[in-house]
Amino acid sequence: MDSSYWIIVLCLLGCMGATVPVFMSLFFTSILGFVYFTDMPMLMLAQTLFRSMDNFALVVVLFFILCGNIMTSGSIVDKLIKVANVVVGFFPGGLAMAGVLACGMFGAISGSTVATVVAIGGFMIPALIDNQYDEKFSVGIMTAAPILGVIIPPSISMILYSMVSNDSLAALFMTGFIPGFMIILAMSIYSYFYCRNRNFKRSPAPTFAEVVKVLREGFWALMLPVIIFGGIFSGIFTANEAAVVACVYAFVVEIFIHKDMKLAKVKEVVVSSAVTSATLLIIVAAATTFGRYLTLEQIPSILAEAVVSKVHTAWAFLLIVNIMLLVVGMFMDIISATLILAPILLPMLPEYNISSLHFGLLMTVNLGIGYCTPPLGVSLYITGALVNRGLIYVTRAVMPFLVIQIIILLILTYWPDVVLFLPKLFYGI
Numbered sequence: 001m002d003s004s005y006w007i008i009v010l011c012l013l014g015c016m017g018a019t020v021p022v023f024m025s026l027f028f029t030s031i032l033g034f035v036y037f038t039d040m041p042m043l044m045l046a047q048t049l050f051r052s053m054d055n056f057a058l059v060v061v062l063f064f065i066l067c068g069n070i071m072t073s074g075s076i077v078d079k080l081i082k083v084a085n086v087v088v089g090f091f092p093g094g095l096a097m098a099g100v101l102a103c104g105m106f107g108a109i110s111g112s113t114v115a116t117v118v119a120i121g122g123f124m125i126p127a128l129i130d131n132q133y134d135e136k137f138s139v140g141i142m143t144a145a146p147i148l149g150v151i152i153p154p155s156i157s158m159i160l161y162s163m164v165s166n167d168s169l170a171a172l173f174m175t176g177f178i179p180g181f182m183i184i185l186a187m188s189i190y191s192y193f194y195c196r197n198r199n200f201k202r203s204p205a206p207t208f209a210e211v212v213k214v215l216r217e218g219f220w221a222l223m224l225p226v227i228i229f230g231g232i233f234s235g236i237f238t239a240n241e242a243a244v245v246a247c248v249y250a251f252v253v254e255i256f257i258h259k260d261m262k263l264a265k266v267k268e269v270v271v272s273s274a275v276t277s278a279t280l281l282i283i284v285a286a287a288t289t290f291g292r293y294l295t296l297e298q299i300p301s302i303l304a305e306a307v308v309s310k311v312h313t314a315w316a317f318l319l320i321v322n323i324m325l326l327v328v329g330m331f332m333d334i335i336s337a338t339l340i341l342a343p344i345l346l347p348m349l350p351e352y353n354i355s356s357l358h359f360g361l362l363m364t365v366n367l368g369i370g371y372c373t374p375p376l377g378v379s380l381y382i383t384g385a386l387v388n389r390g391l392i393y394v395t396r397a398v399m400p401f402l403v404i405q406i407i408i409l410l411i412l413t414y415w416p417d418v419v420l421f422l423p424k425l426f427y428g429i
Contacts, residue, residue: 004037005299012290022336026286033293040296045289052288053281060159060169061111061280063243066273067250068110071224072119073269074254074261079218080105081123086214088188089203093195095131096138097188099124100145104184107149108225109246111156113334113371116149117142117382125386131201135387136397137194143383143394144401145187147368150334152180154228154239157334157367160284161360164342169239170232174422175361179412186404220253233426280335287339294344304348314352318413321345322366326406329370330377337367357423358416365409372398 011032015025034045071077084101088094103120110116121142128138150157153173162169195202206214215222228246231237237245254261261269294300311317328337342363349359371379374395384394412419 004033005297008033008037008293016331022332023282023286026290026336026340030286030289030293033297038293038296045292048289048292049285052285055163058163058281058284059240060154060243061156062273062277063247064109064111064154064156065115065276065280066270067243067246068112068115068119069269069273069276070247070250070254070261071106071109072115073265074250075258076109076221076224076250076254077102077106077119077123079221079258081120082214083218083222085203086206086211090205091192092202093188093191093200094202095124095128095200096133096141096191096195099128099142100148100184100187100191103142103145104148104152104180105222105225107146107152107180108154109228110149111154111159113146113149113368114378114382116146117371117379121146121379121383122386125383129387133195133200134198136393139383139387139389139394140397140399140401141187141191143379143398144372144405145183146379147365147371147405148180148183150364150368151176151183151361153177154243155364156280157338157364158360159239160335160338161342161363164339165346165356165360167356167360168427171423171427172357172360173232173239174426175357175419176364177422178418179361179365179408182408182411182418183405186408187401190400190404220257224249224253283333283335284339287336290340291343300344300347303344304351307348308351314354315414317348317352318354318362322362322409322413325363325366326369326373329367330373330375332370332376333378334364334367334370337370338363355416355420358419361419362409362413365405365412369402369405369409372402 008029012025012029015028016022020028030045034040034042081098081102084098084105085095088097088101091097099120102124103116106116106120107113110119125138125142128142129135149155153176155173155176158172158176159169161167162172224246227249228242231245232239232242251266255263255266307317311320325337325341328341345359345363346356349356371377374380374391380391380394380398384391
């Protein structure tokens with residue numbers, strides 16, 4: 001391998017090891033590569049920088065971020081949790097199951113794991129502990145379950161992957177429903193057997209009148225994912241338009257129906273969302289410039305040829321990639337990792353007859369698990385702060401649920417029909 005490649009790799013890893021922010025590490029490495037290892041003018045780097053942010057697909061991300069912030073500021077989250085609790089709260093471990101189900105419902109609107117941890121975990125962890133659930137179990141399940149935020153559509157990481165792969169975003173969204181349901185079911189079953197013989201407090205079985213009352217109160221909150229998915233998959237509007245419709249709907253519900261958000265708070269929510277979106281755009285720009293350098297140097301094709309010459313079967317390739325992505329997820333956020341690694345890995349897929357839709361879901365699940373793995377798993381730090389516990393304690397608490405998710409990942413890896421069933425059914429892909 002050319003020595004310039006090693007210099008680039010060492011520069012990138014050195015910057016990250018020195019705790020330089022990821023976007024700055026990518027910028028520095030890209031500039032180094034353009035200046036010293038290519039004959040291209042720096043103007044091309046500047047053009048790539050600005051064109052990367054001039055992408056209409058990013059509108060989806062920005063508006064779903066805004067939608068998640070609206071729900072967190074209002075009472076939609078609280079109503080979703082009440083609905084989840086009335087559905088499963090009376091089972092052994094029912095409150096924990098309700099937390100997992102609430103993560104799935106919130107993830108079906110926000111598209112973000114971090115938002116799901118803050119919104120659902122911030123409410124459910126104290127509630128579980130108050131209901132005499134073991135603290136370690138409570139922390140573990142509410143740290144791991146928010147992975148559903150990036151698996152169940154709409155998923156911000158899937159949107160960015162579709163930008164790179166040019167796959168249909170609606171079809172890519174379809175790949176997340178069955179895996180998301182599998183994770184909800186597996187974690188709920190674990191909760192049931194873990195709590196069955198323990199004296200954790202559980203809710204009495206609700207009466208029909210109580211169920212109707214909770215569903216009536218939560219009707220407007222439950223309609224939000226129905227509108228998003230119904231509109232996208234029926235063809236009434238595109239994913240971009242769905243994000244805008246979701247924001248308008250959430251604003252109307254919180255301000256005029258629930259009346260839990262004052263008009264004065266709208267500015268605060270919009271500004272907060274703009275700051276989050278700007279942070280995301282900077283990462284997108286940095287990753288795109290780095291990707292442009294890799295393309296100019298033909299590094300993806302060189303790596304593809306090297307891998308194909310050594311790895312001859314699809315199952316071995318997928319195993320190696322899974323291990324690599326799990327390790328990457330320990331150190332890099334899902335957005336940066338998707339934008340950097342997808343252009344490198346996608347050219348290898350045709351050699352092994354692997355669907356890019358299937359691979360996109362595997363990449364999302366792999367990197368989503370990274371939110372719960374040390375040393376840089378964001379979810380570990382958020383839940384640790386909520387209960388005033390250290391990284392080691394939270395890591396130990398989350399281990400049983402990581403095992404569950406990795407087992408499901410292996411099923412999804414080697415049984416692609418599970419992932420591709422809905423895209424084939426609705427789109428013939």
